[in-house]
Amino acid sequence: MSELLFEIGTEEIPAGYIQPALNTLAEQSAKKLGALELTYGAIRTYGTPRRLTLIIEDLQARQADRSQEHIGPSKKAGYDDDGNPTKAAIGFARSKGCDPAQLQVVETPKGEYLMVVEDVQGQETKALLPAMLESLIRELVFPKSMKWSDYAITFARPIQWLAPLYDGEVLPVEVEGVSCGNTSRGHRFLSPNTFELTDAKGYLELLRSHSVIADPKERREMVIAEVKRAVKEHAHIDGAAAILHEGLLDTVTNLVEYPYGVCGRFDEKFLQLPDETLVTSMREHQKYFPVAGSDGKLLPLFVAVNNTKIDDIELAASGHQRVLRARLEDGLFFFNEDKKQPLASLCPELKGIVFQNKLGTMLAKSERMVALSATLARLIAPELEEDAKKVATLAKADLLSQMVGEFPSLQGIMGRVYAENDGEKAEIALAIQEHYLPVRAGGAVPSSLLGALVGIADRLDTLVGCFAIGEKPTGNKDAFGLRRQAIGLISIIKGLKIAFSLQDMATAALEGYAGVVANDEATVLEVMDFIRLRFENDQVAAGLPQELVEAATSVGFDDMMDCIQRIEALEQIRSQESFAVLAGSFKRIRNIIKENAETTIDEALLSEPAEKSLYAAFTEVKAQAQPLIEEKEYCKALLALLEMKEPVDQFFDQVMVMAKEDAIRQNRLNLLTGLGELVLSVGDISRMHVE
Structure with a gap:
């Protein structure tokens, strides 16, 4: 080797x-x-x-030597009536470097064809x-x-x-x-x-030996060690420790070939800035690690990681300090200027920011968010309606602040800070920040229902608006991050276990665009399908079988939490042997009933013992399962449905469903359709049947 x-x-x-x-x-x-x-x-x-x-x-x-089979023309085209090779066969043999006599006739799905086996020598x-x-x-x-x-x-x-x-x-x-x-x-x-x-x-x-640490994992550990060493040797404060942000560690690791930490200081006056502002300024712009004390509060210290050993530590630190001071002076100026006017005063100016060329301004979006948040709050938590409207009104105002203009990643964070400065309730201020969560797949979701309601409204407004004007993701193109918006929406609903009609809210979101885009039901259905596919991918990524997830989503996805409960019930019950048999029988039922929608059963037409037995079992099981389904006790309902296994098996063994008499045939189809509808209340288990 x-x-x-x-x-x-x-x-x-x-x-x-x-x-x-x-x-x-x-x-x-x-x-x-x-x-x-x-x-x-x-x-x-x-x-x-x-x-x-x-x-x-x-x-x-x-390479190993190998034989390679080449299929050529059909036998009919390769040989004439006397069995002699035609020009087609001769040309095919010549192209493969062999004599026509070496051609073989093989059977393929398309019929008999000529084949040559080529011996290929490995290189x-x-x-x-x-x-x-x-x-x-x-x-x-x-x-x-x-x-x-x-x-x-x-x-x-x-x-x-x-x-x-x-x-x-x-x-x-x-x-x-x-x-x-x-x-x-x-x-x-x-x-x-x-x-x-x-x-x-x-x-x-x-x-x-030439001062290059080529292994990124080893270099990352060296970066961490160097940052800790710099703080320990130069901070001279008990309990001081650098804040080792994972993303910054990854970045710094790939900025250097040999790391060396330098600890610097900045003026304590900058500590009056919000922590997020200080951290962002150091982390995003300068790639510096902030330092905090044992109480978790930021200290006027930072650590830079240089790409070379430093002889004069003080000189190197002074250079970093000079650069950071200029950045922090700007931040402090912007912060003080922003605080001179209340956050609410910036809201009317949102008319100057374009949300999307065809969908209007950010002010129009904020107004739609207010209406949609209120609608959602009335359904889920009526006591939060006024607060939700307030949060939605202020949610985007900080986009016009000088601080967010300088540090765009602080949007929402500065909204919270300025709302607190204006004396808004703590829960309103927090919700302004949290309506942006999660910022990435797998990220933290809002901790409060208030932030979640506005976050849902924000994302639904964007999804529905973009789909309405045809701005849908295609391939790698997703200009408005709609996949991320849908994943964020799913994460919020799952994280806070919020039950509501997603289709009704998407419809309400589209109504908010009245006069801007057409109120087309097809748009809502497209958005629902888009979200459903993201949801299915999320569930499969969590380790659930695709067919199990689709069994639940195919019969209902409007209430995502209800769908999750049905998925959990199917997951719990699918390992039982009787369930596998019932799934197979249900697949057969689905194939038989097809377009039949009638469920009325005439007991007088039930003549065979097996169909009478199935009807009796169905009546009893339905009485047990229906209340459980209404109470969303899906696992218990499925256990009750398993009682149908034996009667269904006997029915198919002993009864001819497609009887000659129209009335009897229709009655039997209605019986199977009624059974099918009951099972479909939980999921299409026919999708879970494995041959």
């Missing part, structure tokens, strides 16, 4: 591009090796701002890798790519060197004039010289 070491050396790649690129390298190399029919062991990737590295262990040295892996590695480079996709010099290739940053080593031997890989070799480069400042690579086993240690 052999090994491959492939290093792509570049100018500094943006931090957020590195891990996705490494993931793609691993995935695509595995796919390409599979297509080449080469076996391999572990695939490892490493990356720094100046290099992307792929290592493949235990790589098969040569040396060393000969296959150059083309594969070049394609890996050309197929890497980045959020933004660039071209340089006269080259046609695009990449995140200009490629400076290529080092493709197969068992220590340099492979002939050349991309747009960038030639290959066995050399790499060390840290830009600490070890700028080139050096020779030998093999994959010593790769990490060799780079470490």
